[in-house]
Amino acid sequence: MTSLKDKVALITGASRGIGRAIGERLGREGATVAINYRSRPEEAAEAVRAVEEAGGVARPFQADVADMADIRRLFAEVDTAFGGLDIVVANAGLPFIGVPVVDVREEDFDRIFGLNAKGSFFVLQEAAKRVRDGGRIIDISTSTTAFTAQGMGLHAASKAGSKLIVEVLAIELGHRGITVNSVMPGATNTEFIKDAPQEERDRIAAGSPLGRLGEPDEIADVVAFLASDQARWLTGQHVLANGGARV
Template sequence: MNSLQNKVALITGSSRGLGKAIAERYAGLGANIVLNYTNNKNAADQVLSNIKAMGVEAIAVQADISKPAEITRLFEEAKTAFQKIDIVVANAGVELVDVPVENFTEEQFDKLFTLNTKGAFFTLQEAAKHVSDGGRIINISSSTTVYPFEGVALYGGSKTAPKYLVEVLAKEIGGRGVTVNSIIPYAVSDAGIFTDPTEPSIKWLIEANPMKRMAHVDDVANVAEFFASDLSSFVSGQHLLVNGGASH
């Protein structure tokens, strides 16, 4: 079994969904946790309670990841609380689908690129500055960056640039023994926007997948566990698809 005993993990956007699942997985492996949320303090407090019940230490920090100054403050508060950061997961993001290129607006562009691109870039930058030697940096991407389809130009586009940064950063800080990787999930049934099984788009996603299902948060947490552990110590600059063998 992997152990993250005495490690400190910071996960952005961790009051719900994938971020919550990853934070709770790391806590179960012994890591102390820095949770992050934007607005929903009640949800963050519930996750904080769940994690502390596992016998580890944890804090929840409100910070808007679309604002670099708040990202900086998040890392400063984490270092103040725990003196170090060993694992960073850049997870915070927003989804948008079913919007053709001819229809998307400047407001939608700004919303997605400010959080999914700018937020991820500055989170990864702060991670590079603060993560311990031998640490782990993980970017949560999207399978739309690998298999484009109609209606996801803004979302897939906003998630593509951070993948490039992952490859550059892996080269720049690899000498410190730090690994930098992306997880690329398929549509997730118990997180994000794909939660209504009666929706035609969800039925299509299930039928089009060789395993005849969508991803679950635990599927993504499994890979996040691998990338955070010693098992991945020589895996860096990579983008791992978690998509059940789908080719779309």
Template sequence: MSTRVALVTGASRGIGRAVAERLAADGLHVVAHYNGHEAEAKETVARIERAGGTAVAVQAELGREGGVEKLVDAVRTESGGRLAVLVNNAAAVPAGPMVTDTPERFDRLFAVNVKAPYFLVQQALPLLVEGGRIINVSSVATRMANPTQTSFAMTKGALEVMTRTLAQELGGRGITVNAVAPGGTRTADNAEAFIGLEDFITNLTALGRLGQAEDVADVIAWLASDRSRWVTGQTIDASGGLHLGPKIA
């Protein structure tokens, strides 16, 4: 296959869908991974095809035994063994404050948010082309002390450490590894979560609004392109300047 291939995990909705659509618009053939939202994943593919791009939806349950291997096998078949871009976007949602957390929820969070991307990179490395791109979706939760997201922030912190160490390891192959950290980002699927919070968040944001999935997707598309070839090992804040400090009236 001569077309560059991108794998986007968690591409059925939200930021993942926007990333899949943006990369397809840039001419990549997209493997749109999903777990339980088959109809939405098929809609992602349909939207890409209507816009003139190409994509395929692949189901795999990350965080469970065999999930990574199933996904990589599908990518190998779809890409002809040559993967240009890997976007680790799929993630489990915050499990709440420590006082209400459980070992089972904690383990699930780390299985999906840390273990799955770690071993997905490991298994996909033989497929990644020289000069390929790995982009991990982190969160501004790593730089903000939010007690309702302690375990979630820990998983994203681990992802950022992995980003730096992999950048060092893979630089000899011209592969760049970076992370993108969204802030409050409203999508069609999470709009209700911002009811009553929009003003609070926008007042803490330098650019004065909630983010949109496309805002984050454009940053990821830049990192996936040759224009970012000299940037690696970085976490790029894509939050519109959330919680930079107090605003002076």
């Protein structure tokens, strides 16, 4: 894979889980990584160390990407710190609330849509303004936008909008050589699922022909490819990274 040396990457929600794995992977390719976090500075510091141990350069940047002012401040601070941006990974999001549509509360809707829909939209908007020509914009979506399942209505709906924005931005930014794609993970072995009962974990794992959950570094590998020069002819695409599951 082409090295990401001299490239600057911003990853939102990068202090743990998939975001942290992405930061470490891009750092291994030589990127300078801006680690965004909202409220856990100690976890962000650990993520920075992981990037540095992988051979990259990293700094933490606090911002709540559900807040417009914070989004603009975040991008401005990264721009000032590193002199520009080449890669933006819109990863921050809230996990699914597995309840039937009829049981969704207004406060749940506002909280989930506030980050997964509004936050993602304006992170992608700011990325479109800031990323240098020839850059990469990657949205971390979810396989629930491709395969419906009971209890996934709120989560899938909150992510569906950014899937369409990816396609629109790919058209709007193509003349600048910027590619815009999304990655759609399935069930991944992060902190959101590690504490689930083993019976539930086994049930979810059985949905994949490979018979297991995905790992954060497997999602990170897909993102690293999309961030590389090898993916220069891919844009407006959605990569389903869910181990072949159909549920």
